[in-house]
Structure formats: structure tokens, C-alpha cells
Amino acid sequence: MPAAIVPAAGILASKGNRAMQRIYVHPLPVRIWHWTNALGFVALIVTGIQLRYVELVGLMSFRNAVNLHNWIGFVLVANFFVWLFFYLFSDKIKVYHPELSPMKHFRGSLRQLQYYGYGIFRGDPNPHHVSAYHKFNPLQSMMYQIIMLLLVPLQFFTGLLLWDLKRFSGAVEFFGGVRVVDTVHVLCFIFFVGFILVHPYLASLAHTPSAHFKAMITGYEEVEKEAE
């Protein structure tokens, strides 16, 4: 297990006038989960669009889209448990620990919003400093908890019910009928469409556009070295 902070890689060549260091932020299971999830969600969105708009999109037959959508769905459900079990049985779960002080969380979120909406244009530094146990800024922290603990499970659960409505007819009836289940599934789908478009752009707002992408492959984030 690599150390969280890797001085061996040392202080990297300075970026501009900033001294950089490499920090091991994304463990291997997280990277596997992330890229499987990313590719899977893109495929689910594409096949989902094909299913919903068959008269507008002609990438594949409806039947193939159904089968592909189902298989990828099951792969991602299994992949979700990779994420869940990794964090449940690792101290890295701290990255998801919520900020218990609402005021502190609110101030941090506001600062981050101010940065994205104003400071970034002026060239202000990012108010959030990545470390092994604090890799998310307050906005990410809140958003990822909503996504991973609410929206993704909701999407998988409604998808499972829709996969075999007869098998799960009791549950479908309990939740108000197939149209209710489908509407929830589609609302989550709409959210994920927006997310999958904005997420890579936000990921490009590091000190270099590709820094976060490389980090999600190698596991190492480049961060500014703290002043001695």
C-alpha cells in the first residue's frame, strides 16, 4: 500500500512559480470502480436514449438496446458494491465523512461556488486543498454523497424493477405502479445526463486541464507543496 503522501516522487518540477508534490489520493479499487462506472454510465445513457427515442435515434435495434442496457446495468450494480465494500472496509471512508457543522459546510460551499463563478476567472487559487483524506471540496462532498447514497442506488433499484416487471410486480405495485417507477428512473437518468456532461469539464479545472484525468489513472494527484 503506497503511503498517502509520497515524498519519494519528491517535489516535482515546479509548475510556473509553484512547487508541486504528488499525493496518492485514488486507490486502485476506486480507480477501477470509477472508470467502469464512467464507461458504464455513458453506455447506459446511450442505450437509454435509444430506448426512449427510438424514432429519433438509430444506433441499434430496440431489442439490442434492451439487452445491452440490462447487462450493463447488472455490471454496474456489481461495480457499485466494489465501491461500497472498499470504502466500508477502509479508512478511506473518511473522504466521505460529512462536515457536521452546517455553518462550516455552508461557508466552504459558498467559497467554492465563489471560486467557480468568479475567482477562477481572476486567477484566484482554488480554496480547496486536496489531501489523501480530504479529496473532495465541500460541494463535491455534498454532491457525491447525494449521488452515491441516494441517486445511484435509486437508479439501480428502479432499473431492476423495470428489468422484470412481472417478477417484481409486488414491489412495483407497492411503489405506486410502473409509471411511477419509470418516472423516477427517467428523472435520475436526466440528472445523470447533465452530470456526465458537466463532470469532465469540472475535472479539467485543475492546475492543468489533464491533471485530474491523469490522477484518476495513476492514483496520484499533483498538489501545491505546502509552505515550509
Add this chain to the structure above:
Amino acid sequence: MGRLRNKGAATRAKLRGGLLAGAIATISLFVAPSIAADAADNALSEADTACLGCHSIEGLEKQLPTGETLSLHVSGEAFAKSVHRVIGCSACHGYVDLQTHPAATSDIQSARQYSIERAEGCRLCHGDAFEQHEGSLHAARVREGHPQAPVCTGCHGSHSVSPRTAYETCVGCHAADLAAHSKWLPNAGLHQEVVSCAACHAPAAPRMIDLRLYDGAKKAWVVDEEGAPLFEQLARSADADGSGLDAGELRNLLREINKDAATVPRTLRGRVELRTGVEAHRLSDKAHALRTCDNCHRYGAEPFQNVTVSVTGPDGRPLRYPAQKEILGSALSVESLPEFYAIGGTRNPILDALFVLALLGGIGVPVGHMTLKWLFRKYRAGRNRPGGGDIGK
């Protein structure tokens, strides 16, 4: 030769049909008033009771020249419940001469030949259905001499004709074929529940969506009581302008139906059906059956252009009331049609608008942000120059 024989048989059949029509007309003239009177109290006419005096005897049968045994037994109870009770025995068996019955000789050569000949009698009242049936796979198989190909009575029964659903009728012979659907059709069981067989196997026939009232507590279709057609009255009063129920009117109708309901409300369950039962007779070879999903799973698909709401009538037949096609995708359908949804076909336009907004937002926000960053690039460069700004402080 075969064709000549068929032609001859057809001519004989037509001749017999003509004689039969004459017999029916004559008998009906005398028997109809008593039938009408009896129909009111759901009893058999005196003439029919006389026929059943012998024909209700269990085991009554006739030996045919082929060695087969033709059952002559008729269940009086089943016939009394059948839709043909009102026309009586003579309507289909008008050729029987009561003076000489039972005749010493018979021209019935085989049970199959008898069934085919008797089916010709159905044409007299059910001409439209018969015409559709003539172009069907079943009729083609009968003409080819296939011993198991069904004639009218094969699907509808003979003395117990009742408004059975097409599904039950088909499954009677094709039960084994149900499982075969799951080899290629996703959610085959669900499709077989919500799509009538004829909706795919009579590909040229126009389809519709029938939303039937279902009782979740009893786990059965709601049946309108005889003599008190409540459902149609309620639907008519909900449909203020008479243009068919719109989404709001449908919601009001269901609220009215469920106003006294206990915990489990009555709901509408949708099925893809043919617009008329007559069309259901135009069954094709399975190679021509609809197999393409987007016949239904496409916005504006043909089955969704005609919509009715219905309740099962006292005789088992649906009592239908027209509805506007927009109810299928309306936002109110989450409340009024929670149990009917077809991917792509009945989608909600509000969700479509939200999807477009998500697309535009997902593309627009990064593009807008990038543009602003580009516009501010000189400002940032100036601040980054030594003494030019506060970055890194």
C-alpha cells in the same frame, strides 16, 4: 383436381347455406317471440328444451362411416349461458326435419367434414368476421386439409359460445408456443399479459389501447352489474364536452369510482388490442407476425392513436368509452394510469423537455464557463506577472 373438389364443396355449402337461411327465417318467425320472452328471464325456449330432452343425455352419440364417434350431447346449462341461447337450436340446425328426426340415414361422413359444414352456418350472422377469417392462416390450413386446423367452433366453441378473450382462445391450442416467445422477446410474460395475441398475429389489423378497470383488492377485473351500467354513466358525466375523456376528466372519473373504495383503489390496466373483434380473425402466418419492437415502443406508434377506457360487462364483453390519446403521456397519468406504461410509446412530454434542458445545460454550462475563462485570460496573465496581482500571496 383438389381445387375442383373444393369448388364443388363450396357450391354445395352455399346451397346448404341458402336453405339454412330460409329455414332459420321460417323458424325464427314462429319461435322468436317465445325466445324473446324467455331471454328476459334467462331461460331456454320450449323448442330448445324439447331438443335438449334428448340431446342433454350424457353419452348420446352417433357412429360415423369413418369409424369415428360423433358426440350428440349438448350441455343444457352451458347452452343456457351461451350468447347463442337467444337464437336457439334452430338457428344453426334449421336443416333438421323434426318430422323425420332422427333420420334413418345421415350424410355426415366424418366429424371433420361435419364441423367444416356447420361452420358455414356462422357466416349467415357473422359475415364480416367470416370474410376476415377467409384470409387467415387458420382458413388456409383448413383449405389445405390440415386435420387440426380450427374452424369457427375450434376457437369459439359450439354450444357454449361466450365472449372469451382472444388470449384464452389462442392459448387453448398454442400453450406450448407461449414459452417460445421468451427466446427472442424481452419480458415475454409481461407482453403476453398486456398485448392480445391478435395485436401482433393479425399484423394488418388496426390496434388500440384499452384501459380496463381492475380491482386491486379482489385481484380481478371490475364487472359492471347487469341492468345498472354505472361505468358508462360515470364516464359520460365526466366527459363534459363529449370529445372523449381527457387527462383531467379521466382523473376525475377515477376519483369518482374510488370515492367509496377501501384501501386498495380501482385502477386502469392497459392492453394493446385490436379495434374490433372482427379484425382478430385475420390471423397471419407467424412469419408475418409483428416482431419489431418499435411498432409500439415509439412515440406516436399506431396502437396509441386510439384509446378507450372500459369495464367488463355482465356478459364478459368490454363496455368501452372513448378517451383522448394524450392521456397516455400526460403528467396526470402518474396518478390516473400508474399501471400502464410502454417505453418510448407513452412518454411524458414534460420529461422530454427536462431531458433537453439537461442536455443544453450540460453542454451550455461548460461552454459558457470556458468562454468566460477565455475572455478573462489577459486579466489573469496580467495578475500573474510579478507585481501584477495577488495570486500566491
